[in-house]
Amino acid sequence: MIKHITGEDRSQIPLFVASLEETIAQDNQVRLIDAFVDSLNLDELGFKLKTDTNGRPPYHPAQLLKLYLYGYLNKVRSSRDLEKECLRNTEAMWLLCKLAPDHNTIASFRKNNTKGIQRVFQATVKIASHFELIGGTLLAGDSTKLRAQNSKKNNFNSNKIERHLKHIDNKLQEYNLALAKEDGDLELKKSIVKKVKKHSAQKQKYLGYQNTIDTTGVTQISTSDPDSRQIMTRNNISEVAYTVQTTVDALHNIPIDFKVTNENDSKAMGGMLRRAKTIVGHNNFTAIYDKGYYTGSEFDYANRLNIDVLVAIPAVSAHAPDTAFDVEHFKYHKDTDTYTCPANQTLTTNGNWYNKTNGKSITQMKHYKTTACLSCSFFDKCTKNKKGRLIERSQYADLIYENKLRIQNNYEIYRRRQAIVEHPYGVIKRQWGFYYIMTKKTIKHASADVGLIFTAYNLRRLLNLIDPIEFKQYLKALPLFFNNYAKHFKAFYSSVFWAAHQTTFYRKLFFCSLNQLYLR
CATH class of the missing domain: 1.20.58 (Methane Monooxygenase Hydroxylase; Chain G, domain 1)
Known part of the structure; x- marks a missing residue:
């Protein structure tokens, strides 16, 4: 008779019953999720902790936040699926101490705590900075499209x-x-x-x-998810979606910022750079972007922030009859404010500025031309305009040229853009399958979903890069220090915590101080 492995008798009563605590190994990452949430001051982060004395008490925000982070880290986002996990998943039971909120409660927590979730994401960035996982010298920006809960059929222009x-x-x-x-x-x-x-x-x-x-x-109306828009994704394929702008640090591919919008990339760079400057605490970094961000006014914004950017140069949209006479072959002379064409003729300007409208934006242009065009032997190769060739120079032309020089001088740095910024998208969309927005009804709710996605991604990076024992000690020591000692040693805290972010020596000194406080 062939023997097989057999299980236990379902009706057998065990002699020694294992507690829920014993079923979860000490090195299980669910314990770090628990410690991470417990280290947060949820009241300061904007979560509602106060409850009414009448009626049934609500669930503590920490319990629901733990459930969501656990779910997103395990590819579970649906409130109904999370409800099931509370009843059948041992790790979820341990994490919530066997609490089992219904799906309405779970869903309401996500849509009602957009700001709090955003601040939890920021907490992961601060932890990464504390453990020197944020370089702050090279950042990459890009966007991805996440499909909204709104079909093309219910989108109208x-x-x-x-x-x-x-x-x-x-x-x-x-x-x-x-x-x-x-x-x-x-x-x-x-x-x-x-x-x-x-x-x-x-x-x-x-x-x-x-x-x-x-x-x-x-310009559009979406009936199921009002803030979503039909956006071009790739190869002339459109989706009703949201655009998620992201800034990623190059050292360990950790996102330091995100923003959910329903617009394209052309006007996004300046605002994301301003936010990045605030997050890293200085403007001594280089930011790299693809050609979708190639907009004159955004170069001006970056220049006013005093931040160097490397933005890919798009191909020429309009060609001369002979490409040898494309505008890139016209040489500009700054001292005389003139152009020299490939036929060695000089194009001059009357000095007036003209408004050029592109969508909602207006750019000022100067016009350059020459009377030599009409008698030039290269006329048919240069232009189809019967009055001769006209060159337009934008008010941002100098900044655009400076970007071109930076690309030429730092091309190897620019080539790293895709490897840096696409890393989070690859994990989130390909590995985890989060290629769509889970929520609907306003961009605010979409931001909560995206906030949990990026918080889960950053937690995954932290769990992979930091020693689990050191990470757990840090998380346990942090709230104790702030709750019991920060009020009395505010000046000491400010100086040492600042130093902890500057050098390895002071960072370890600060961590040891936290650890000693915890051990007491």
Whole structure:
């Protein structure tokens, strides 16, 4: 007879019953999640701790935050799935001390604590900085698109509304003709009248959408998730999605900032640089971006912040009949404010500035031209304009040229961009499958979901890069120090904590101080 491994009898009563604590190994990472949340001052982070004396008491925010972080680290985001984990997962039972909140409670916590979740993410960045995992000298910025809980069918712009209205008008015309011809069949007449009412109601709905577009200035309307927009993702493929702007530190590919928007990248660089300057505490760093951020006004923003940027140069959008006469081959002379063309002719300007509108932005331009064009033998190769070649120079041209020189002189640094900033996206979207937004109804709720995603990602990086024992000691010592000693040693704390972020020696000194306080 073939023997197989057999399990225990389900009805057998064990002699020694193991406690829930004993079922979780000491090196299980769920213990570090527990210690991380316990180290946070949730009241200061913006979570509601005070409760009403009447009625059933609510769950403590720490319990629900632990559940969410555990879920996101294990690829579980749905509130209903998290509810199930509380009832069947030993690690989740240990983490929540066998509490089992229902899915409505779990979902409400995420959508009602956007700011608190953002600050929890910031806490992971501070921990990474404390353990010298943030270099602060090279940052990479980029965005990714996460699909919203809104189908393309429920997203409307003026052109789409116009097509729907045209289709409805054609249908109503057909029905009215059918009613005019119908004189005997009452059932058929009732059916046609019903269809007329249905299409008329649809028409009023689309007219309402168009009125909203005309009066509010929005370009799109999404009915399921109002703040989401139809955005080009790749290769002329569009999705109704959100754009997540991210700034990633190069040392260990740790995101230090994120922002959820419903716009493209063209106007995003300046704001993200300003935030990055605040986070790292200085502007002595280089930031690298792809060609989607190549906007003159954003170069000006970076220049005013005194931050060096390396932004990829996009290909020329408009070519001359002969590419040898493209604008890049016209040489600018700053001292005389003139251009020399490939035919060695000089183009001059009258010095006036002209406004050029591109979407909502306005850029000032100078025009450069020469009368020599009309008699030039290269005229047909240079331009199709019958009046001759016209060169436009932006008010940001000098800053754009400086970026070009930085790219040429630091190309090997720029080549690192993709390896730095795509690392988090690869983990989040490919490994974890988080390629869509879990929540809906406003960008605020989407930000909470994204905040938990990036908090979980940073925690994963911290768990992989920091010795677990040292990490656990740090997390346990931190709240004790702040709660019992910070008020009495505020000056000491300020000076030593600042020094702890500057050198390895002082960082270890500060950590040892925390550890001694904890051991007491």
